[in-house]
Amino acid sequence: MATFLYRLGRLAFRRRRLFLSLWIVVLAAVGIGAFSSSGTTTDGLSLPGTQSQQAIDLLQKEFPQASADGATARIVFEAPAGQKLTSAENKAEIESLVAKLTGSPQVAGVSAPFADGQVSTSGTIAYAQVTYKVAQAEISRAAYEAQAELVQQGQQAGLTVSLGGNAVEDKASSKLAELLGLAVAAVALVITFGSLVAAGLPLLTAILGVGTAVLCITIATQIWDMSSQASTLALMLGLAVAIDYALFIVSRYRTEVRDGHDPEEAAGRALGTAGSAVVFAGLTVIVALGGLSVIGIASLTSMGLASAFAVAVAVLIALTLLPAVLGFAGKRIMSNRMLTRRMKSAERGEGGQTMGVRWARFVTRNPLKVLAVSVLGLGLLALPATSLRLALPDDSMKPPGSTQRVAYDTLSKGFGPGFSGPLTVVVDARDSNDPEAAAAQASTLLSKMGDLAETSKPTFNEAGNVALIGAIPKSEPSSQATKDLVTDIRDQSSALQKESGADLMVTGFTAVNIDVSTKLFQALIPYLAIVVGMALVLLMLVFRSILVPLKAALGFLLSVTATLGLLVAVFQWGWMKDLFGIDQTGPIVSMLPILLIGVVFGLAMDYEVFLVTRMREEYVHGASPTQAIVGGFRHSARVVTAAAVIMISVFSGFLLDDAALIKSIGLGLASAVLFDAFVVRMTIVPAVMVLLGHRSWVLPKWLDRAMPDVDVEGEKLRKALARQDSSATLILREPVLASVGTEAPSLTGTTDTAPPPPAALRQPRGLPFPRRTGDAGQDESN
Template identity: 65%
Template structure:
């Protein structure tokens, strides 16, 4: 992979105008497409296989005249202070407005409050229930505008009118959060690089990535139903990740320039080394997010695939557009007008960076640092034990919005349960007496303590399926309502035994309860899959058992502390005023499982970028502690900048009015804080110091089985700095591939290298072969072939006691293996 990325980096650098033109064409095409289609998003939740979804599907078939399963809205009317809606001009006005609602676009049915019993006892509040012919995602802007127009007429008549329900939920609009995140990222990048040019490139690629991802998702939503939060999560992840990936590559490019390499060679090596880590890190995030689709919930599938697509776009831009932009800047990116004297001193190798000083502080007392950090994260995770899950509804809408006002007005006039009535379905197709079965079901409901109202049964045209509306005494997100739904379902076996009819509970409240239950059940299996994936991927990268184990345990601590903090803030209400959270409420059901997927990907990012430099130093002979310090010397500053940028971008999304995005933004921000600074930059180096050489040991049998991923590009650097050839075409001149090598020479060597023979170690006595320019050319020439270099970390040296392979131990001097002919 490193060799391919090296070639790609040089190609993009060399053909920078072509690459830039292609990306501009892609962006232009997507932009035209985005403004040429009509996007549709959905805020509904469907959970196949649950009782509520089965009952919902049955209603669609048996009650087609009521458009069961269609979008719904509630138009709430409130009389002025001291007046009522039950008589006089106000009643006439409400009846007139209800008539206009019946004529509105896409409306299937409207329940008049005066005939449907939805007028409060004191006569001051009433609401009309509107059912649409289409689902949430198909409600048009015109249909919403018709309802808004009716509401405005009611306000002009002196009434207080608000609207709620699934049909009135529009797409999430962002703006301020992204701007804040980008501004903070610009400042951090300028401080990190000391150069506006270097700071601008990551921002430019991030903006290109966001435009590509969002426009693609918008176009896709015109043909398939996507959740309203899909584009927001893609924007959040794409912006943060694209900046970080570009940051790592630009930093490595500047390092290569600092070693005296020409810009094209520096771009190739930056992509072959840091680019390999970017590909691996991006792959882990994509796998974790795409894995959300296996849970079988549409919202998670949309969020996971949308976020994964944004990550793929960020990686592609970092590997193609970024090297092309580096080609336009050349060596100017290395100079910086804003570099401080300390930065210039560090570049000259004078003094120590803050990251190095921090690593020395941790290594001075690693056991104490480990104990304090682990204890702190465990304490932060304690609130997780009281986690309560629910799905967002109008109660979590932004304060002052018409949805929130409608919700609160209904709760004030009728009670909290009227915001989440239960639809009880009696399927009497297997019963001899359907009316009797429905009557017995209604009687069972009336005996339950938390039921405040039970409507008469409504039958389908064939008279064998009944629908009963039951209103709880508690709010839709209350635990009492959850218990009530369970109690109703417990009556099902008794009803079936007595009458032969089946009893099912559905409706928005029941669907939300079933969704939360399924997500809760899926959390730990999904977490197990993610942990197993982490172990396998890190085992391949670091060729160690203890390093992946440390990284995985650190990931678990990060997730636990993050979810604990989310519960404390959003459910308990701690720091709610400071963070702009209006009221405490249960955690959005999808948040924990989304957090597991995203935090896993981000944790692997920092693990790879930081620890690969430690491994690189160790296999070159550095002592374990010195390797840790060297890792911080090379990557600490960049990882810190990347973490600060991610925290800023994610925290900016806390300004979103949507409850899910607000909690996701907070959760991701604190997860990066915990994982980057507490786990990766404190716990990991402390554990590495305590383990010493054992951290890098690997059983010999496992070492032989594992492929060498070479994420840090060490084999590529070894080849380029010390190429060896076996056969060179006559008449060709093969030169070193160090600083200033021509692309043709490099390509020739890499072509030969990819067809090379296998050897276990580079033979010290073998020198580069040079052909003479005046040698007679043979009639048939072959490509130059090079003996393949050994896979670092897979030497055959073994520890006699542990039978493990230590990648830092060189092979015995003079050891050779015969080079066999590939034929």
């Protein structure tokens, strides 16, 4: 692989115009395809094997009108202080607004608040239920404008009007967070490289790669059902790893140039060594994200596969476009001579030492103390994770002051906290001798439930053998009491089945929420086992060791549990909630732990590969274990630090958002990268490796023979290049000897012809001599 990437790097450097043109053509093609795409995304959840999904499937068959896929909204009205909505003036205004909304675009029907009994007992709050003919993703701009006009007219009449439901438009969040993150990334890259050109290359290639990936995902919506969040996650993670990979290769390229190689040769060597690490780091990320498909939730599968595709594109960009762009930059990437000399001097041990080297020496001098403090600190942070509760996001998680949040709070005030999370109880009496008696018995069972505020009368299908019963809990949809209520109702199914032959099932958004959260929680351990197990195999191939991959995986588990503990402490328990601008506590979003594991595992293995491969390079060249650790930090600590700072800055920007959901994602990803990069990879890892000594790199002989040698460090490439350089030196020296009258020795004693070079100095088969180029990376064709 290293030899192939070496050739690829030199080829892309020489044919930079061709490679750049090809990527521009690809971007233009997928751009045209994406903008002409008619595919849509979905927020629907399919949960095969769960009771809520079985009930949904039954409803689609027996109650097609009640299980339509159209989006819904609630228009919530609240009377001015001291007034009631039942007054003649307010009642007339509401009826006028509802009638006007009935004729709005895409509306299938609107309930009448006063005729349908949708007014609170106090008479101050009412709502109208709106059903649309199309799904959420197909709601038109005209429909949104009709909603906004209704709100404006109601407020002009003195009413408080708010909108809830999935048919309501989410206001676009501010781009300040993304802009701040990119700004910090640019500053970190400039500080790392000391050159605007070198800092700009990772950003440029990352943006082009992410753009290509997201446009391809948009095209894919025409063929597959994609989650509406798939592109967002792919963009975020694709940008993160693309910057990481480019950062690592550009750093190695600069090192090769400083060592005296011409730019084309430096590009080949950088890709042959750092590029190999990028390939295997990318594979670990792809494995982690592809593993999301084992959960069995379609939307999560699409998010994982889309993000894995974005990572694959990032790897291709780093291996093909980046060396081509380096060809255009040439030696201008080394523009800040003073800083370059300082970095080179520090790396060679001349003069001062880099911060990374000083830190490595500190850790290697005090491994037990550092290890104990780090593990104890992360362990204490992980303790709250034992109280983890999961829930899907609803309108209660919208930003304070948003129309969805106002509608949720208003309905809770007027109709009770459980009103926004109704349950749909399905009585499947197709095998019962008396369906009506079975439905009546189910109603009696429900009436005895302590946490139910009210239930509706059974409504039968046309065949009269399946009934629906609406139930309103007393508690909030995301509360533990509501979860227990759903469990209690389902537990009554066996008793009902025994007495009447009917089955009792619970569905609806709240029940689906509970089933999703339960399924995701139960999938955490199997997912971790699959991802970590496959990654251990890949890392064993990379490092030719058992203990190094095992230590990497255990360190990752420690950083993830510490992150989950921090999220529970902040968002569930309310610790430091004022610092993060959180107005109310609640469960963690169901998909966040799984996504956190997939995303952070990929980034963590990136840092592990980038840092430890340089340690292994030093070790195989004869350095002691401690010297190898310090050497690895000398070469890679600056790059890993810059990559981690960039990711933390980008993710921390989401804390500026008003929505608790976005805040939790930002805090989770930022803290996970912080813990894993600086506490695990740069503290625990070197401390453990010092204590293990030579045992870190031990691999049983039988396993060593069984595993293929992938040579991620490019050791075979370096030996081949060394033999090549030796051969070139010998050829150049022979004419010099002849010119001073020195005859080359003859092995036979009968010929004056110089003997062939020894086998060790011959040109390696299949590896051509590099073609020397001119200054600043300009080849002879220029």
